Amino acid sequence: MSESLDLHLALAETELENPVLPYLRQDRIPHIWCPGCGIGTSVNCFCRALTDSGLDLDKVAIVSGIGCTGRTAGYLNLDSFHTTHGRAIPFATGLKLGNPDLNVVVYSGDGDLFAIGGNHFFHAARRNMDILVICVNNFTYGMTGGQVAPTTPVGPTQTTMPLGNFESPFNLPFIADACGATYVSRWTVYHVRQLAKAMKEALNKKGFRFIEVMSPCPTLYSRRNRLGDGVDQVKYYKENSVIKNGADTKDIGLGYQGEIVVGKFVDRERATWLESMNDHFSKVLGDQFKPYGGKPEGV
Amino acid sequence: MSAEETTRKGKGTVFVRMEVCKGCSYCIDFCPTHALDFSKEFNQKGYHFPVLNRAEDCTGCDLCGLFCPDFAIFGARWKDLDEKRQKTATPVEP
């Protein structure tokens, strides 16, 4: 055995543990994600963001739909909800409105949030529901075997597009922006520090917040298209990303293995659904109405 | 001095839970100082895991820790480790 391996063994027995372990349900680790899958890296960044956010973890709830990314809620040591496919956002909406003190985070995949769950996304953003939505975009339905997703770029082969995809994909930040999200950013799992910072920033902001995380699915997307392993996709992210904070979201759609624009695109203030409702009924009903949730007027 | 301290070469070091590593090589490829290599040994699941072959180059920046999708590695500065150990050390009874 090499000298360095001996050192590892010695260190492994010390009192130190990985700083993210307390955020994970350790009885469920190792997780099911494939070698080189980027979902774990995004979760790693999210754990750092939770530390840095200074939030009371008893008041953070995490909601996932179905999919490989949807497993995230089950691995995090928070109040976790693994909901049905596409319904993470309506579930999160109920959770937030039932208990407005909670900081509610939806963590799910591109298929879950934008195919079966697309409608919920649009309306939650339009209403400015006070939730953070983190979408791990691997351009495919990972869990079910690599079917074409609404995010799959034109070109690559998928199980349901054996001759290559010809459908135009969604540009996720553009949708979030157009629907009225208060915070929109896109990073890849190569940009670990920026991603952790964006997650922290978004955790501490109000309104409908959206972060797209580009992440490799080596098992289905990359292998099928001969793009190498997870690490090769992350190297592609490294070499082809340009940071353009404030970029117009309509210009940042993603092509197949093309240039990737990353950064923070939207950061605006807008009354949340609850604030608008309280405000509206207070105006219409005057003293008859007791504002719900947040702090009542003058208290 | 412990064996570990005599082998201190760089500003920091890494801690690896080799049994949960899946050998994806994120940590190895994205370490800014290229301090890590794959082990020659396999872990129980048959993966090679990272070893700090160039300990003198490790800054303890923990970028490997941020990249790892399996929570199998993290880096730390000796300076911070010493501080932490001092804080957690049980005082000797007089």
Ligand SMILES: Cc1ncc(C[n+]2csc(CCOP(=O)(O)OP(=O)(O)O)c2C)c(N)n1
């Ligand atoms: C109502 C319903 N329809 C279809 C499915 C099958 N299904 C499970 S996960 C999934 C897609 C997951 O894709 P995505 O959200 O991108 O997650 P990923 O696995 O890529 O992280 C589908 C179609 C289901 N579980 N429930």
Ligand code: SF4
């Ligand atoms: S199938 Fe793809 S998305 Fe799912 S765990 Fe494996 S690599 Fe990740």
Ligand code: SF4
């Ligand atoms: S702590 Fe930093 S320098 Fe040391 S191995 Fe990890 S990434 Fe490399």
Ligand code: SF4
């Ligand atoms: S990043 Fe983690 S799982 Fe990948 S090789 Fe390094 S220690 Fe192993």
Ligand SMILES: [Mg+2]
């Ligand atoms: Mg997906």
